[in-house]
Amino acid sequence: MSIGHTLLGLLEAGPRHGYDLKRAFDEKFGHDRPLHYGQVYSTMSRLLKNGLVEVDGIEAGGGPERKRYAITDAGITDVQRWLATPEKPEEYLQSTLYTKVVLALLTHRDAAGILDTQRAEHLRSMRILTDRKRKGDLADQLICDHALFHLEADLRWLELTAARLDKLSEAVTR
Amino acid sequence: MNTRQWARDLGLGARFAVTGGREGWVRMTLTAVGVGLGVALLLLCTALPNVFAARHKVEDARYDYTYSDKVPPKADDTFLIAATDTVWHDVDVRGRLVEPEGERAPLPPGVDSFPGKGEMVVSPALGDLLASDGAELLRERLPYKIIGTIGESGLIGSHELAYYAGASGLKLTDSSPVHRLTGYGKPDATPEKTDPVLLLMVLVVFVVLLTPVAVFIAAAVRFGGERRDRRLAALRLVGSDSHMTRRIAAGEALAGALLGLVVGTGFFLLGRQTLGSTELLGVSVWPSYLDPSPVLAALVAVAIPAAAVLVTLLAMRGVVVEPLGVVRAAKQRRRRLWWRLLPPLAGLAMLYPMIGKGRGSGDFNQYLVIGGVLLLLIGITALLPWAVEAVVVRLGKGALSWQLAVRRLQLSSGTAVRMVNGIAVAVAGAIALQMLFTGTQSQYTKATGKNPGRVQMQVDLSDRKPLSGVEREFTGTKGVRAAVALAVSQYGDARRDPKNSNGLTVGDCTALRELATLPSCKDGDVFVTRTRSHYTTPGNADEIAVVKPGRQLYIDPSYGDATERGIEVPWTVPANVRVVDARKDSLQDANSLLVTPAALPARAAPALFSDGAYLRLDPSVPDAREYVRNVVARIDPLARAYSWSATEEDAKYTSIRTGLFVGSAFVLALIGASLLVSQLEQLRERRKLLSALVAFGTRRRTLSLSVLWQTALPVGLGLVLATTVGVTLGSVLLKMTRTPVAMDWASVLTMTGVGAAVVGVVTLLSLPPLLRMMRPEGLRTE
């Protein structure tokens, strides 16, 4: 996730102090990892340098977190471009798990067991996410769903692999 | 919407029907068999006029009576013939004794050469019967040598029992049943004028039998319709519009109907052979008689497929096939009554003008009769859906099984009603006919005045010699309790034109004891009974007053200036004349004056006439009548022995009635079969649901009961409607024949009972499959 673009986007609603920005970010996107002040400071200075934001005012008492930032026209254009640019799909090649399965087959270990264990682990994660989703608000639900769908995709790969273990075993031990 | 497009869509549908995989074939087969059964029945009916005509033709061709006073002189081409019909276990055997009097005497139809004395030619059925076990008595009765068989041209049916036996020395006298003829055949076969009432019955019977068949065919075309609709949804998905879809559906039905025609023809040919070799209610025919008239057959061939297309298009009207499934219009339009009332009202309107016609006041208009009856019966199929809907909407409370059934009927009563329509029409028609038959029965059934409780058999001898002692031939015959052969004559109180005259019966003491209770009897006694029969008042005081001891009476007095004078034998009433009580079970109660032979002067003998023999049988001897007939055949082959019955029916009336029973049996069986098929199909549709219901613990009894209610409700309503229409139609028909309208509740109950029984049997037969379908295997989806 581009923190710079996210902060820019938050500024579009109106000028904010750095402290407010961090709070807004944490509230909306930082469920897993809250931002450090330092991160906000360094990002804002980079944006300032690139002319995407400007300082709207400084409160008495000074300190970097006391600066009020406002987005520039160039900033708005940048956010627009970012949102419009598709993300490159991430292709996990299941490298670790795939490696484990092939190795198990080559060493005549129980590959199905590895898959089952992994499935159980995936399901455990999914249960936690489902539980969190149930208790959370809409934003929570959306984020958890994203993770759930990814995990589900993994699981489907696991199922497919489990169903094809015999063929795979033939291929790798040949 | 041009013809090409129509043809293309219909063709497409037909192709779907054929290439629809296993399910398609099952559907096709069901429709084809259903339509086939209907077609076979229709073809049979179209052949019926031919059957009657053919039988009539043979009967005319072998006609061998003459009512002419002029007896042709014996010649080279004459023959003597005498009817010796007999009965074998209630089946008539047509028998003739023939004696050619010259070289050129014509042969009876179907016979190749005259049988000599002691020989006979027999119909194949009689040949088989004689050869079978248990026919010893008949073999004894017909002790002739079989030298050949009678051909088809001499028989009215494959199962007719008939023989021609050779004879010699047949005597042609006034009283004998021997005729001298120069040829066979009715001399002037003038067409009989058909009794309009009988004609009315025939027409109504036809309409009543054929209408359910039509209704049945309409239902058969819709066999498997619900699955088909789902298949059609798939067609909508790939882009056929709703009109196309309907035509494609019609095409499928058309294919089924065409196959049904083929199957039906097959059934018909099979049935023709079967009917040709079997006998139904005493009627058998030759297969060749069952040739449908070409025009009617062509009509069937055109009408059935056309009807199939029409019915499907009509039925699809209420069904919206959407690309993703079949919608049976969530908010169904309530059925409206007014146009449904039109057909029955129109039917009544067509029949009304003919009230009071018939007998003596002109014929009925055949077209109006057919149209009226048809419209009334078809009206049932229009009214029933409305009635079921109207009633079912108001129901709902009650046990769970009831609720399930009612709700199902509320949602779609169409299928259930379609099933019941046929039964309702058949029952309504049958009730009307029963009323017509019962009402007119008295006109076609004559009381014989004979009481079978007294005399079981009577023998008319060809030789009318009185007091020949013929009754002694029966003493010792198995199953005969008493036999009397009596002579009768007339007496009066004057030689000519007597003021008081009456009949007298002559017989020996044994014989007279069978007529009255005699304290004692010896030859020479005379009795007069205290009561008399055949008079409005049973008291016999007048006659007792006439028959006073010593009074001069005359046997066989003369009347007026009659050319034939009586013998006028004077007879003095002997002093010992006694008044006795007549037996309630008297074997002959024609006269009250009972005289033993010695009490009469010898001169009176020519005045006596033999009255044949009267027999009292032992009901516990099963073959008593057969033994009697054998004795009769031995002592007097030309004698006629017959059983007494209280009534006798007009033969034509009887045959129409028989035809109705035969037809009704067929139609009801057919409708029962169709009911079963659609019932099973309905169950199959709901297999998954049934399994789910069983899964969460529904008792099988609840489900079975709900299926029963589901059928019983529309059937009950259908029968109520059928009774109403049937009674109305029956009343109108009776009014048309000027017969007082009387309700014959017994036959109404019988008919509705039969209808209900058919449904009951069908429900019973569908229970095992229902139980099977409720098994949890139905839940399996993989």
Place this chain on the structure above:
Amino acid sequence: MTTPPPGSLLTARDLRKAYGPTHALDGAEFSIHPGEVVAVMGPSGSGKSTLLHCLAGIVPPDSGSITYNGRELTQMSDAQRSALRRSEFGFVFQFGQLVPELTCVENVALPLRLNGSSRKDAERTARGWMERLEVDDLGAKRPGEVSGGQGQRVAVARALVTGPRLLFADEPTGALDSLNGERVMELLTEAARSTNAAVVLVTHEARVAAYSDREIVVRDGRSRDMERAI
């Protein structure tokens, strides 16, 4: 016959069931505690549904034992098992389970009526459950007039209306989109937990299985209990 684990509501041991030549179950094991939600997973044709049918006493297994609450299911008559299903079990299937001619509320009231409740009482209770499953506005409609998700909620209400101790759900969301499916699962598990009913949940979808407390996997008619396997 081995004794069931302590506290178990339903335990099955060594279940075998063949349909013709195919072995739908080949030594399957199962156990569930009161209030527990157990997912039965596995690929199509692995025997999941057959396991459910056997556990619920719908189909008798060829061999093996099923103990419910101390009673041996395989030794009960068909009528006894039917009575058990009526009073102690609830069922939700993928589709084809609502009686099309009954209204929704009548469908929900159906199990109560099977148990002999009066129509009025049954429908009052039914309405309460329909409210909990957020379909109380559908009472007078027929199944054909409601959406798939609504229909499935009606089915869940019907499964719970008798207060069953054990709920069997066979692909309850199979015909629904994910949003509707999840809502149905949420309502189902919530309602089950609130009444302490155990749920046997047959599904091939991991996201549906994630609503369970634990899962067992059926493959080739044999079951693997993942918690115990670890």
